[in-house]
Each structure stands twice: as C-alpha cells, then as structure tokens.
Amino acid sequence: MSDVAEQGLVQEWHELLSRYSAVFGTLDSRLQERHGIGASEFEALERLATCDHQCRSADLTEAVHLSQSATSRLVARLEKEGLVQRALCEADRRGIFVTLTDAGRERYLAAKRTHREVLTATLR
Template sequence: MSDVAERGLLRQWHDLLSLHATVSGALESRLQERHGIGVTEFEALEQLVTAGRQCRGTELTEVVHLSQSATSRLVARMEREGLVERSMCEDDRRGVFVNVTEEGRRRYQEAKPTHREVLAELLS
C-alpha cells in the first residue's frame, strides 16, 4: 500500500470514529435528557419491540455490541426499571429469554422520535 493510500485509509477510519462519537454522544445525551434511557437501552428495546418476539440474551449481545457480561448487567438494570422481563428457556435451562414489558414498549415508542431526530440531524 502506498503512503498516499495508507493516509487516505487512516483519514476515513478517523472520520468514521469521529462521526460515531458525535452521533453516539448526541443520542446518549438527548435520550437520557428526554426519556431517562441511554442509547444502549434504546437499542435493546428497539430489538425487542421490532423482533415481535422474545430474544435470547445472546441475540441482544450482538445488537448492543457489548460483552456477554455487560449485556447481562444491562438486562438486569432494565429489568429493575421495569422495561424487560427475563424467563428461562424450557428447552435449554442455560438459555435466558428477554421480553419487553408494556412499560418498555411505551418508553421505546416515546423515545423513538428523539432517536430518529438525532439521526436525521447528524447523518442527513
């Protein structure tokens, strides 16, 4: 790879990191301020609501881009806040399902316009 190509590649990478930080920060700030949830909680709720079914904890890990243990702590926190409920998988006792509650569904619906507003502002 030439020096010019390498510099261009690194510039694109740094631009991507900067955009991610800007959008994530704005989402975190506005979702917390207006709805009392963070961007990670919103992403988890969106997965649960739009999937139309319960999700395995491992599925949420892929969506929220956290480690398995961090996702477990996220789900525990959301459960304490009444946004989700956990249940055991009948076929595999090691498996845990996460279900959105009515409160979680309500909070997601209220926060969705804020989420989309930030995306439209910063990505359009």
C-alpha cells in the same frame, strides 16, 4: 499499500470514528435527558420491540454491540426499571429470554421519535 493510500485509509477511519462518536454522544445525551435511557438501552428496547417483544440474551448481545457481561448489566438495569423481564428458556435451561414489558414498549415508543430526530439531524 503506498504511504499515501495508507494515510488516506487511516484518515477515513478517524473520520468514521469521529462521526460515530458525535452521533452516539448526541443520541445518548438526548435519550437520557428526555426518556431516562441511554443509547444502548434504546437499542436493546428497539431490538425487543422489532422481534416479537422477546429474544435470547445472546441475540440481544449481538444487536447492542456490547460484550456479554455488559449486555447482562444493561438487561439488569432495564429489568430493575420494569422495562424488560428475564426468563429461562424451557427447551434449553441454559438459555435466557429477555421480554419487553408494556412499560418497556411505552418507553421505546416515546424514545423512538427522539432517536429518529437525532439520526436525521446528525446523519443528513
């Protein structure tokens, strides 16, 4: 790869990081201000709302793009607020299901409009 091509690639990467940071930061602050949840919490609630209100903890980790331990802490915060419940999987006692509560669904639906407004304003 030539130096010019490499510089262009690195510049594109930095622009992508900058755009991501701007969008995520705006999402995080608006969702926190208006709904008391951050962007990662919203992503978890959205995943649960769109997959029959329940999914395995491991699937949630993939959806929110966090480490397993960070996702576990996120779920613990959501559970403390009454937005989700955790339960052991009956078929595999090592597995944990995370379920959206009615309060979680209400918070998600309220925050969804803010989420979409921010995406529209920052990505278009």
